[in-house]
Amino acid sequence: MQSDDVKRDSDVEYSGHRRWFHSSYTGSALQGGYEADGKPLYVVAAYIMATFTPGKYGHHLSGACIPYGGEERVCEDFYVLTTHNSPWIYSWEHASNGNVPHNAVRADEGKDSYGEGLYIGRVHHEGSLIPCKVHRSHKCAFFGYHWKEYKAKEYEVLVCTLKSGQAGEGEEGEGQKEVKE
Structure with a gap:
């Protein structure tokens, strides 16, 4: 999120409709899932190899857990997605094989080493619902579990729509279409 369209206000970064708090603050964080034992998991992202990469965080974890390069990497420096004062309604839609809905939420406006944006997703796995990244060209979602990717x-996939009666900058993903291969 280190681009000209991002506004920085103390420990909050804004990119489009997304508000990322730079810390482990979870007061208005978007809960994206849970562990098999019921502990909440929040949608987070951290910079890995200059790419703002989505993952998970819970108070029981030692940091943000980000899937990358075959591993689940723990990052102490991370951002938590928040819904505080947001004019957007967030929900989740089923997808598969690298497809994302037209209003899917990207982690930021940047691109990874493959030249594409990463989307925020979540996966059911062994009784857990795990926030993760969706990588369209790889035709899958990548998630971290027990230190592996x-x-x-x-x-x-996390999607958003504008609350009725709210003025906004346009829906996330405006101009994009669902990609089916």
């Missing part, structure tokens, strides 16, 4: 062809 796994991939899933079936996943849910």
